[in-house]
Amino acid sequence: MRRNVRAVLAALSLSLILTGGLLSPARSETAPHRPSNGFARSGPWNTKLPRHVPLAENSAAIVANIKQDKDENxxxxxxxxxxxxxxxYTVGRHTPRLRWTFSDCLxxxxxxxxxxDTLSxxxxxxxxxxxxxxxxxxxxxxxxxxxxxxxxxAEQDSEGNWSACWGGKIEHYSRNPGIFDNPLGAAATGLPFGAFLIRIEELRRGRIDHALNIQTVRxxxxxxxxxxxxxDGNTEGADFPCEGQRFRLDPAFDVxxxxxxxxxxxARAMQEYGLIMSDKSGSLATQAEDPRPYGGVNPYHLLTDPTNEIPDDDSYTWLTLADIPVxxxxxxxxxxxxxxx
Structure with a gap:
């Protein structure tokens, strides 16, 4: 998603000046006691919402603006x-370690x-x-x-060297709540992809046990x-969602x-765990892991449309969530x- 990272990092830079082996895509098949995203069970991503929760006083106005973003984009x-x-990617103990460089694209x-330290x-x-x-x-x-x-x-040059303009590292991942230390992390909110991306294995088993993400235009x-x-908010007004704000799909909706x-x-995960506004975007969106590292046929075609009614192209990206009422x-x-x- 195109986001105004320059503004975020510029503000952070000013604050910092003033204050001194085995390759495979990540899998969600884990022991029953551990959430499928691997982060701490007590963190915000892995905590179920009670059926009755307080809503923001202006919830209806915020949601109306999100729906407008959908309608107009x-x-x-x-x-x-x-x-x-x-x-x-989940990598093995003997995966080659490389020193990346800071591309400083901003x-x-x-x-x-x-x-x-992240790049070292x-x-x-x-x-x-x-x-x-x-x-x-x-x-x-x-x-x-x-x-x-x-x-x-992130980018690899012709000689095989890797660089990145920004990112972050989380040690003791399984004990972390799913939040980078400020100002690290690729997303403009400091929220890691590993916490919220929907995994292919989760859709195969028909169960997601963590909160998802939501992105919108304003x-x-x-x-x-x-x-x-x-x-990296872009719109003035109390009736627009804040990045990091939590949402849920009305539990009375019949999925x-x-x-x-x-x-x-x-949709069940949206009701049980909710959604967290992870960034801004060019459209209303929720993200799932990129299937290309697995190779072969894109599994999302079958997972999202087992009756094969959707054309065998990228239409599923537009149609999968179409019936979930914003x-x-x-x-x-x-x-x-x-x-x-």
Whole structure:
């Protein structure tokens, strides 16, 4: 998604100046006691919502603006997979470690020391792919060290050297709530892809046990809600969603009315765990892992349309979530669920 990272990182840079082996896509088949995204069970992504939760006083107005974004930008709730999402790799203990470089594509050289540790030793699988679109993102998880990385504007040069314009590293991944230390992380909110991306295996098993993400065109300027720790908001006004704000699909909505089995699985997760505004976007969207690292036939075609009624092209990205009613979303209060200090 094209986002104003320059503004976010420029503000962060000013703050910092003032204050001194085995390659495979990530899998969600984990032990029953561990959430499929691998982050801490007690974190915001893996905490179920009670059926009765307080709503933001202006919930209806916020949701109306999200619906307007849908209506005025392609008239869809996009299901982003192979474009405008991210590949997620799980790598083995012996995956070659490379020193990446800071590309500084935003001309903020004083941020180089901030990201230096993230780039210093990255287990980088041969043949690694980055997302299609202008963001060029990728996520890497190494279970043997319980460490996770994600990168924005990642690029490999002709000699095989890797660089990134921004990103972050999370150590002790399985104990982390799913939040980067500020100002790290590829997303403009400091929220890692590994926490919210829908996985292929989750759709195959018909169960998602974590919150999903939502992105929209207009997000409130200078406003972030926990678990986000920064924002790149672009629109003034209290009736626009804040990045990090939590939403849910009305639990009274009957998900069995949805045609696609994938849509039913996704909608149940939206009711049980909710959605968190992870970034702004060119359209209303929710993201799933990029299937290209798996090779072969794109599995989303069958998972989203087992009756083969959708043409065998990218139409599923526009049609999968089409029947989930945006107007039945509910906005929760800002900082909902934030731990009391």
């Amino acid at each position: 392609f008239q869809v709730w996009a299901f982003n997979t192979h474009t405008w999402s991210s590949p997620v 001309d903020l050289p004083h941020l180089a020391p901030v990201i230096a 030793s990255v287990p980088t699988p041969p043949g690694m792919l980055v997302s299609q679109g202008t963001d060029n993102t990728v996520a890497i998880y190494q279970p043997s060290t319980d460490t996770y990385w994600d990168f924005w504007r 997000v409130r300027a200078n406003c972030n809600s926990w678990p986000a720790n920064r924002n 069995n009315t949805l045609r696609s089995p994938a849509a039913r699985t996704i 107007e039945r979303l509910q906005a929760l209060p800002l900082d909902y669920g934030r731990p009391q200090s």
